[in-house]
Amino acid sequence: MDHLPSPLASDAKSPLDGAILKKQFPIFANDAAKNPTKPLVYLDSGASTQKPATVIAAIRDFYENYYANIHRGVYRFSQRASDAVEQSRVAVQKLINAPSADNIVFTSGTTEGLNLLAATLPYSPLLKKGDRVVISELEHHANIVPWQMMRDRHRIDLAVAPIDRNPDSDNYGGIDRDALAKLLQKPTRLLAITHSANATGASVPVAEIIAAAHRHGILVAIDGAQAVAHQRVDVQALDCDFYVFSGHKIYGPTGVGVLYGRGEYLAALPPYQTGGDMIEVVSFEKTSFQPPPQRFEAGTPDIAAIIGIKAAIEFLQAVGLARIAAHEHGLVAYALAELAAIPEITIMPAGRKRDGVVSFTLGKIHPHDLGTILDDDNIAIRAGHHCAQPLLRCLGVAATARASFGVYNEFSDIDRLCASLRRAQAMWG
Ligand SMILES: Cc1ncc(COP(=O)(O)O)c(C=O)c1O
Missing domain, CATH: 3.90.1150.10 (Aspartate Aminotransferase, domain 1)
Structure with a gap:
């Protein structure tokens, strides 16, 4: 070549x-x-x-040449920083082929993305008491513990799909598809599963699993922390409902992550954290909220990290x-x-x-x-x-x-x- x-x-x-x-x-x-x-x-x-040097340079450029808080100032630097954040959102949208930049919520990382889902879904029409969430034995603690908290707080059942434990099987250590299939039916309402297991490298055939889950009306959230820097991820081709990952695992900075969500599902979720930037109108009696993604981005984010993730994406795309x-x-x-x-x-x-x-x-x-x-x-x-x-x-x-x-x-x-x-x-x- x-x-x-x-x-x-x-x-x-x-x-x-x-x-x-x-x-x-x-x-x-x-x-x-x-x-x-x-x-x-x-x-x-x-x-x-x-x-890479380009990511470090992008962060340095922000701090040295146009540092300001975003979305609040009418002066040049604030507008330039706000524009840079929105350009990063578009870069993420293109990286994972989301339909719109509005599908992209900036979080602090995979962990926060999963906590956001586990904390808000039970307050939405998408998940109700008596429903079941399924995870797998391959998961990182970040895709286990938030769902346990949800189970304990909301009387939503939690089940775990096993791995294949047969040392003689060619799928030893992979997800047990037959056992998972048995869980993909009522009362399961959500499957939260990794794209690739961080502890062993087991790759999960998520496209097939998502299709199977959807046949039973089950939503699917994918933990893509170990996938996005290592293979091309296309959320529309995968047809997943939510997808989360971290900037620092894709050659970008710490402090930034991404939650992708299907438009109608993000719109169905209530706010996660509240405060500045995520509101429309506030009075002492009542507050109305921004639509997604701003609804989920309360307070000042890690602006430098968000700017850095765009440089990381450009690096990934240049290498291919x-x-x-x-x-x-x-x-x-x-x-x-x-x-x-x-x-x-x-x-x-x-x-x-x-x-x-x-x-x-x-x-x-x-x-x-x-x-x-x-x-x-x-x-x-x-x-x-x-x-x-x-x-x-x-x-x-x-x-x-x-x-x-x-x-x-x-x-x-x-x-x-x-x-x-x-x-x-x-x-x-
Ligand atoms: C599969 C998987 N999920 C979640 C996480 C948590 O990512 P973070 O610490 O960036 O939030 C990791 C980190 O190693 C991971 O590998």
């Missing part, structure tokens, strides 16, 4: 060149200046991605989501092959299709110790329960080590990971 302009040109093994892409992320050069013999290997993009997906699947395939050659490694199952995550244990070495040894080699992985305690319990472990990939990863990063794991093994005898 040598027609592609540098710095996004390809190499022989992959549609992208992680080494070239790394150059767009100042953290790698800054770290290499301090650690020339062991440059940073960053394998924790599932927790948060590093930031199809190429990112192919690159990361190549990395995962290589990692699986290389890791499997290490004695006593157990790779957590992820069903039939795995996104850019490999979770594993190594003999009796605690994942936290592994993480510390790898850190000595300047390799950043995540160790622990990955905010998915129930899923790890289903898989019979309390903690794992997790390598998760991004655009800047190279095959040599995986070689470094494996060498460091072998060193850990030698140390722990």
Whole structure:
């Protein structure tokens, strides 16, 4: 693919060149200046991605050149900042192919998007006492705990669709579609499910599941935290009712996230938080509210982060989501092959299709110790329960080590990971 302009040109093994892409992320050069013999290997993009220079520059430009609060001032800077926020909304709309920018609510992240839904749906005509919400065993705590709170407060039932626990099944660790199908009927009214499991990388066939749920009149909310930076997400093609994700996992800043909602469903939800910016008219007797999305955006948001997410989206689009997906699947395939050659490694199952995550244990070495040894080699992985305690319990472990990939990863990063794991093994005898 040598027609592609540098710095996004390809190499022989992959549609992208992680080494070239790394150059767009100042953290790698800054770290290499301090650690020339062991440059940073960053394998924790599932927790948060590093930031390209363009995202950092967009945030800096806002603070240095037109900083002001939005929607309140008639002066130039305030209008420019307000325009920038609305341009970011349009960028998000285009990224996920939402019908309108009005379908895009800015939140502080995936967690807030899910809390917003769980807190407001029971006060809307969309969910009533006696209905059932279904989640799955693959979920991050952010897609479990808000629904438990809702269940306890509103007498709405909560059920959990299991994963396939049969080690001999080719879907081991994936969502159990037959068991889920049994839950997709009355009184289920909402399915809230991940697009991709952060703890194992299990990819959920959400398009088919949404179609099945809709055949039974069930609404579907997708936790896209682990999907949007790794594959092309089209909310209209998926036909989902709600979709949530975080800016910091798509090469954007912390402090911003997105809740996409179908127009009529957002309109049916009451406000989540109240205060400035979300009202039409306030008197001491009564307040009327803005339509969505402003209805859900009370108070001053993280303006810099919202501006930064547009730069992140432009970065994703310049690299190309199809190429990112192919690159990361190549990395995962290589990692699986290389890791499997290490004695006593157990790779957590992820069903039939795995996104850019490999979770594993190594003999009796605690994942936290592994993480510390790898850190000595300047390799950043995540160790622990990955905010998915129930899923790890289903898989019979309390903690794992997790390598998760991004655009800047190279095959040599995986070689470094494996060498460091072998060193850990030698140390722990
Ligand atoms: C699948 C999934 N859902 C939800 C979250 C929560 O995201 P945030 O902490 O950005 O709100 C994460 C974060 O790791 C995640 O991976």
